[in-house]
Amino acid sequence: MNKYDDNAQKQDLITEKLKALYTSVQEEEIPDRFLKMLDQLDEAEKAMSAGNQDNHKDG
């Protein structure tokens, strides 16, 4: 194997490992705290826009 092939193979392996690490986190189940937080933000916004509509009917 020449030096170029050797290096290319090592670089492929590095990319492969980087992706494996990254994917291991990416594919974890999303913790509940984030889902709850999004729901809370959603509700807070709905409450706020309901209030705004009362005050500024022309939006």
Next chain:
Amino acid sequence: MDKDFKKELLSHLGSLRAFAVSLCGNRDRADDLVQETVVKAWAKHDSFAMGTNMKAWLFTILRNEFYGQMRKSGREVSDPDDYFTNNMSQHPEQFGKLDLVDFKKALAQLPDDQREAIVLVGASGFSYEEAADMCDCAVGTIKSRVNRARNALQEILDVSGEGDYGPDAISSAASLL
């Protein structure tokens, strides 16, 4: 809230977490960063045009938040002791995972700008141009950071042992799966 915005935001949470962990190297801090990012994204969602690249937009908010916190606290950027997950090192009998433990240690040794560049381009799937936009630098700068990161990783892994790095190791790892 626009339902589509929320739905798309949710779909990017996994990669946001992976990016946060690779930036700060600490799982708890990474999730705090993601939380801050979601709150900020929500607050300024009016400035986001649906149909444009939400993933890049979110990643940019996260990295700005991260470097902002760094500047404020003066803390070291990464905490390699907790890089990705400590659980990995608790199963040394699993060759594949042991192999990744060495790799994550090597990754943690990189300068922050190089680690960020190789993660964005090599793992998150952004183009050099997108990464340059997000990091607010020239495309050539990103390319050079990625190259330096690759060379540094190769060097660190070469020194740490040819045996668990070469093609023989791959075939023996494969036979264990």
